[in-house]
Amino acid sequence: MAEQGQDGRQHGRVALVGAGPGDPDLLTVKALRLIQSAQVVVYDRLVSREIMELIPASAERIYAGKALGHHHLVQDEINELLLTLARSGRDVVRLKGGDSFVFGRGSEEALHLARHGIHFEVVPGISAAAGCTSYGGIPLTHRGLATGVQFVPGHLREGKGLDLRWDKLADPDTTLVIYMGLQSLPETSAELIKAGLPCDTPAAAIENGTTPRQRRVIGTLADLPERTRAAGLQAPTLIVIGKVVSLAGELDWFMTEGGGS
Known part of the structure; x- marks a missing residue:
């Protein structure tokens, strides 16, 4: 659901969602609800394929995975991507393995959104x-x-x-x-x-x-x-x-x- 940002424009919301370590049964009820209602899902390499199967076909999927020595997107690019998507008016789920605030760099992404007036929420996940x-x-x-x-x-x-x-x-x-x-x-x-x-x-x-x-x-x-x-x-x-x-x-x-x- 779009809402008015600090700049007066209608923005989408961003949810930083912890997907847990892999078993989809370990998702929180809130995480599952947000995943299944998302318009865009920006996901990491460590999100299991079982959890990826829960994303609705109607949602756009954007891979932002990082592996040792190879980053599909560097962190600054991910930060800007989330900002751009939110400003487009769509609801975004930033899906991370484990918990996004435990070695997930979720706080960096949240700070970037907060400093640009974008509403966000954090959904904890079971850590690895x-x-x-x-x-x-x-x-x-x-x-x-x-x-x-x-x-x-x-x-x-x-x-x-x-x-x-x-x-x-x-x-x-x-x-x-x-x-x-x-x-x-x-x-x-x-x-x-x-x-x-x-x-x-x-x-x-x-x-x-x-x-x-x-x-x-x-x-x-x-x-x-x-x-x-x-x-x-x-x-x-x-x-x-x-x-x-x-x-x-x-x-x-x-x-x-x-x-x-």
């Missing part, structure tokens, strides 16, 4: 950290095993390593969840061990979490890089490091076509 670990049989916290959680990005900077405070991350009483961390896993393992985290700390990698294509590899901080390589895991893969991973065998409730580890 919460969804993939739950479907992987790994609690983020557990009494006696983990008193806290740290979320960090695993992207390698071009030509450089990860820019992280390894001394702060190497906490044996904390669960460490690394987004987009498959490529940088060898460096992550080495740096955490160097910073004092025991090399036998349980660790897991979860590929395509919450979907029928989910695969899970369990190992230790020291051997997980080789295990994931041998298994041929691909992005999107979430890395989980901490004592809570030791519960994965007993809590492995989610049966998948591809099997697990």
